[in-house]
Amino acid sequence: MPSSDLVAEKMVVKMADHAIGDENTVLATLGLGSCIGIALYDKFSKVGGLVHIMLPENPGGKKTVKYADTGIPFLIEEMEAAGAKKRRLSAKIVGGAGMFKSESGDSVMKIGERNIEAVKEVLKNEGIKVIGSDVGKDYGRSMYFYPDDGRVEVKSFSRDLITI
Template sequence: MNAVNQVVKVGIADLKIATTPDILRTTGLGSCVGVVIYDLPLKLAGMAHVMLPDSTLTRTGELNKMKYADTAIDMLMEKLIAQGARKFALKAKIAGGAQMFSFSTSSDMMRVGTRNVEAVITRLKDSRIPIVAQEVGGNNGRTIEFSIDTGKLKIRTVNMGESEI
């Protein structure tokens, strides 16, 4: 019997773990960054939809760990390892971090795409997880789908077509 590919939807400031033959999917990434961390031989993967670069930016006591690059990546790793993933086998693919609107104002919040990408790369580096592929920056929205079976990340855009990394 063929297993059915389930699409696991990851919302904004959300995070999900899945195994083969499922597909992890998040839609409409703008300045947000989609981070996939996976253990390919074990067919185990997690995806986070990161919204802001740094958990110290928060202004409230309650912290949604899935919203920030630093805490979301830590959480992804913890969850994957709790499910049996091997730390040394973990690899990452990232996409997103666009600048959707060009503004002359130098407001920091308007550069959040670039800052998200920097923060994600730094955190992954600190955690010794190699980034095997990335498609970041630009000024277009992206929808991404990660096939846990093949380890490929499919990226769909409105104006720039589709690609696979």
């Protein structure tokens, strides 16, 4: 937590958006269903970044942070510009739920599952290790990322708070 004489600035990352923060910031994204929040962290520079992706692959449109394959590299570049080093980044991922069910109970379109696979693949290709996750299942989540120490709190309706 930030020292008692400092109040952390809370930055809310909306769907298909991103933010960069430092030890005086809390980065939050609310209402993750099939979308995924990716928190990247450089523990030495205390630079953190959060991106809220919606889909696995960019079909060539402008909004790069909406997609795993372009949003994660974009966030890395922004973090490096803020003083982070790519080789020191670690990741925590939240979301990717199977929110759209058919009558048989199967996940329709499997967007959450596809997002999880894409995010993990992009991070692997970027050489960034996933050190914590709360993904899948069938319920939404909100995540709060604290760049002062790298922790991520995950809140879900009718579920206990978890810290990853």
